[in-house]
Amino acid sequence: MGSATSVDVTPAEMGASGSGEVVIEARNLTKAFTETVIAVQNANFSIPRGSFVSLVGPSGCGKSTILRLVSGLIDKTAGSVAVHGNEVNGPTGEIGMMFQKAVLLEWRTAVENVLLPTEIRGTITNEDKRKAMDYLHLVGLKDFEFSFPRQLSGGMQQRVALARLLQTGADILLLDEPFGALDEFTRERLNVELLRIVDGPEKTTLFVTHNITEAIFLADYVMVMTPRPGQLAKVIRVPFPRPREIEIEVTPEFQQLVAEVREVLGEFITGDDL
Amino acid sequence: MSVEASTRLGTGYTGSLSAALVKHLIIFAVFLTIWEMANRTGIADPLLMPRPTDIVQSIWRIYVTQGNVWLHLWITFQEAMLGCAAGIVIGVSLGVAAVLSDSFRDFLKPYVILIECTPRIAVGPIFVAWMGFGMGSKIALAALVCFFAPFVNTMTGLLGFDEESEELFRSMGATRRQIFWRLMIPTAAPAMGASFKLAVGAAFGGALVAEFISAQNGMGILMARYTMSLNMPSAFAGLLSITLYGFILFRMTEYLDYRALYWRDDDLMAKKSLKRKAKWERTMG
Numbered sequence: 219m220g221s222a223t224s225v226d227v228t229p230a231e232m233g234a235s236g237s238g239e240v241v242i243e244a245r246n247l248t249k250a251f252t253e254t255v256i257a258v259q260n261a262n263f264s265i266p267r268g269s270f271v272s273l274v275g276p277s278g279c280g281k282s283t284i285l286r287l288v289s290g291l292i293d294k295t296a297g298s299v300a301v302h303g304n305e306v307n308g309p310t311g312e313i314g315m316m317f318q319k320a321v322l323l324e325w326r327t328a329v330e331n332v333l334l335p336t337e338i339r340g341t342i343t344n345e346d347k348r349k350a351m352d353y354l355h356l357v358g359l360k361d362f363e364f365s366f367p368r369q370l371s372g373g374m375q376q377r378v379a380l381a382r383l384l385q386t387g388a389d390i391l392l393l394d395e396p397f398g399a400l401d402e403f404t405r406e407r408l409n410v411e412l413l414r415i416v417d418g419p420e421k422t423t424l425f426v427t428h429n430i431t432e433a434i435f436l437a438d439y440v441m442v443m444t445p446r447p448g449q450l451a452k453v454i455r456v457p458f459p460r461p462r463e464i465e466i467e468v469t470p471e472f473q474q475l476v477a478e479v480r481e482v483l484g485e486f487i488t489g490d491d492l
Numbered sequence: 493m494s495v496e497a498s499t500r501l502g503t504g505y506t507g508s509l510s511a512a513l514v515k516h517l518i519i520f521a522v523f524l525t526i527w528e529m530a531n532r533t534g535i536a537d538p539l540l541m542p543r544p545t546d547i548v549q550s551i552w553r554i555y556v557t558q559g560n561v562w563l564h565l566w567i568t569f570q571e572a573m574l575g576c577a578a579g580i581v582i583g584v585s586l587g588v589a590a591v592l593s594d595s596f597r598d599f600l601k602p603y604v605i606l607i608e609c610t611p612r613i614a615v616g617p618i619f620v621a622w623m624g625f626g627m628g629s630k631i632a633l634a635a636l637v638c639f640f641a642p643f644v645n646t647m648t649g650l651l652g653f654d655e656e657s658e659e660l661f662r663s664m665g666a667t668r669r670q671i672f673w674r675l676m677i678p679t680a681a682p683a684m685g686a687s688f689k690l691a692v693g694a695a696f697g698g699a700l701v702a703e704f705i706s707a708q709n710g711m712g713i714l715m716a717r718y719t720m721s722l723n724m725p726s727a728f729a730g731l732l733s734i735t736l737y738g739f740i741l742f743r744m745t746e747y748l749d750y751r752a753l754y755w756r757d758d759d760l761m762a763k764k765s766l767k768r769k770a771k772w773e774r775t776m777g
Contacts, residue, residue, distance in 0.1 A: 291659050311665020317656045325678050325755040327768050334674075338664045344776060364769040366761050386664065 240264045241390060241422045242288055246297035249283050256447035257283040260297065263441060263450060268419040272433035272440045273426045274479060280448020281426040285392045288424065289313050301390065311339065314388035316396040320375035322367040328378045329354060329363045335386040346385075353381040356415065373404040380408075384415065391416060391423045398427065406464055409436060417460055430479050431467055440475075442482045452482045542725040550725035551732065561714070561733060568699055568711040569737075571627050575634020576695035580688060583639040587646025591676075597647075604643070612637045613701050620705045630702040630710065637698035638691035645687035649680030682756065685749035692745045696738050711737075 242265040249258040257280040265271050273281045286292045287299050290309040299306045301313065314335075322331045332350040336342050354363050357377040367375055376397060383391060396412075397405040409432060416423050427433050433440050440454045454475060458466055466472050524544045530536040531543040538546075554561040590597040616633050623629035653675050661671045703712025711734055718727040754760040 286659075289663050291662055309662045309665055311663070313663060315660060315663040317660065319654070319656050321654070321657045321660045323657075323675070323678065325681075327765060329772070330768075335664045337674075338661070338666045338670055347772075347776060364765045364772070366755055366765060368755065369758075369761060369765070392663075 239267045241267045242299075242301055242424065243303075244284075244288075244297065244299045247284070247287060247294055247299050248296040249280070249287055249292065250295045258287065259447040259449050261448075261450050263453070265422060265424065265439075267422055269438045270413075270416065270423045270425065270436055272437035273424060273443060274428065274430055274433035274440055275443030275448075276445055276483065277428055279443045279445035281428075281443055282394050283448065284443075285315075285394050285424060285426050289315055289392050311335075311386075312388055312390070314383040314386040314391045316379055316383050316391070316393045318395045318398045320367070320372075320379040322375055322378055322382075324367045327364045327366055328359060328370070328381075331367070331378055332382045332385050334382060350381070350385055353384045354378070356384070357381045357411065373400055373408065376400065376408060380412065380415070389420055389422060391421060393423065393425045395427050396425075397432075398429075405432070410462075410464060412436070413460070413462060430476055434472065434475050434479070435462065435464070435467060440479060442479055444483065454478055539722065540724060542728060546725040547728045547732070550723075550729040554726060554729055554733075561711075561730070564709055564711045564714045565733065565737065567627065567709045568630075568696075568703065568734075571630035571699040571702075571710065572634055572692075572696040572741075574627075575631040575699055576638055576691050578631065578635040579638035579695060580642045580691055582635065583642030583644075583687070583691070584646045584684070586639075587643045587650065590643075590647050591650040592672075608640060613698070616698075616702050616705050620702060625706050625708055630699045630707065633702040634695040634698035638694040641687035641690040641694070642684065645683040646680060649683030650676045652683065653679045682753055685753060689742060689745045689749060692741050693738060696734075696741065700734065 242263075244261050244263050247258060247261040248256070250256045261284060273284060275281050283292070287294050288301065288306065290306045290313075294306075322328075323334070326334075329347075329350050332353060333342055333346065336346045336350070351363060354360070357380050359374060359377050359381065362370060362374065367378070370378065379396070383393075397408050400408065413436060425433070425436055434454075434456055437456050440456060441450055442452045442454065443449065444451045456475060458472075527536075527541075528544050531538050531541065542550075586600065590600055613633075615636060616629075619629040619632045619636075623632060650672075657675055657679075658671065661675055666674070699710070700712040703710040704716050707713040711730060715727055715730040715734075718724070718730060750757065751760070754764045
């Protein structure tokens with residue numbers, strides 16, 4: 219499996235702010251799809267409660283694999299990964315996920331889609347319904363509660379997916395390039411709204427992206443990943459206070475962080491993908 | 493509703509239906525006139541190619557004055573519908589089983605190919621020999637010729653969901669049962685609906701062929717009798733009945749399919765949206 223060195227993204231590195239309680243912890247986490255295709259090798263990281271962590275790297279570096287390992291959607295090959303101190307062993311329904319595609323059920327209205335996680339768990343009460351409505355309003359979809367996915371734009375579909383994510387009530391959110399398929403303007407706006415919504419000490423967010431600017435703008439910590447085999451190369455703390463405005467992206471401090479990430483990725487940056 | 497939407501779905505229940513109808517009626521009238529003239533001028537043999545006017549008279553006779561067609565229609569209708577229902581139930585069940593169990597799917601594969609390579613109509617005489625002149629052999633052949641499309645479409649349709657949808661369900665802690673009913677079945681619905689349309693038409697053909705072979709009553713045997721006694725106007729009248737009948741059945745299935753798959757049509761979706769809203773407001777007080 220090779221003997222590449224691993225950069226340990228330790229709680230000390232990550233715990234510069236926040237309560238310090240670790241909610242997601244990986245130790246020598248490794249996933250090999252075949253003997254030669256190693257998606258993730260010896261990943262070590264600890265994510266403290268209430269933090270927003272971006273996982274950035276070029277396409278195919280294993281970012282999504284890490285997300286799926288944490289969620290329990292796929293099994294690890296070696297090492298360990300724990301959520302709230304319990305070793306991950308299949309999905310539990312206590313982690314909220316969001317994907318690049320909105321993956322809405324097109325035969326259901328927006329609010330029915332939002333209610334899906336509640337339905338999976340058991341019966342739907344009027345209280346659940348009210349909550350679903352509130353979340354739809356929170357993500358800016360008032361008057362579209364009874365629209366079907368095909369009647370909504372791509373950005374609005376992702377807003378429904380975001381409301382559905384909130385409806386799960388999960389305190390750990392795993393987002394896999396959730397706005398990656400949207401145009402730049404919509405993506406920026408949704409990023410700002412995402413921060414407004416998940417900001418706070420109770421939600422811990424792991425956000426996968428291949429967009430460096432986005433990764434820094436959103437996060438308390440940026441974990442940089444390099445491919446073949448997928449390894450965590452560095453963790454960078456993002457010191458900007460919250461709430462953040464999009465304008466910080468043009469400050470020299472921000473550009474300095476971008477340069478730092480680029481330096482780590484170096485040879486792997488091939489085009490305007492990053 | 494936009495014409496674009498209706499043509500995209502190929503249903504066409506609205507839009508410029510009347511204009512199309514007029515066009516078809518004109519073509520039909522020209523065709524019939526040529527046919528009638530060919531007969532009257534002796535170009536076509538009136539015995540084998542009866543005049544349209546003679547056919548109309550025959551239609552009137554078998555439906556009204558003699559009224560003998562109704563019994564046969566009813567028999568064939570029952571055979572086709574029961575056969576179709578049986579074929580769909582068998583096809584869908586096998587499709588579901590094949591999806592739920594990989595080993596069953598592998599087991600089934602060679603048999604499915606074998607059955608698909610057998611001209612199923614050719615099994616007709618054997619079924620008649622086994623089950624006799626009554627309705628049983630007709631139902632069996634109808635079921636045999638129509639089960640395949642529902643089987644294949646159910647199987648491929650159920651597996652047609654995208655990976656991320658399944659991951660979403662699993663991340664929510666959904667059981668296999670929940671994934672099946674809430675994701676796989678609705679995803680498969682359009683393909684299954686399309687196969688039911690095919691099944692209805694095929695079942696009808698299957699029942700008729702079995703009747704041609706041997707039967708006491710039914711449209712197939714009625715037509716066979718007319719042809720053998722060279723009563724060609726009545727044979728054509730029977731053929732027209734069967735065509736019309738098949739057409740009505742097909743359109744009915746198509747309409748049910750269109751209504752059931754409301755999320756594929758802008759107009760229906762808009763109506764459904766209002767309905768769901770009203771229902772929500774009722775239940776939430």
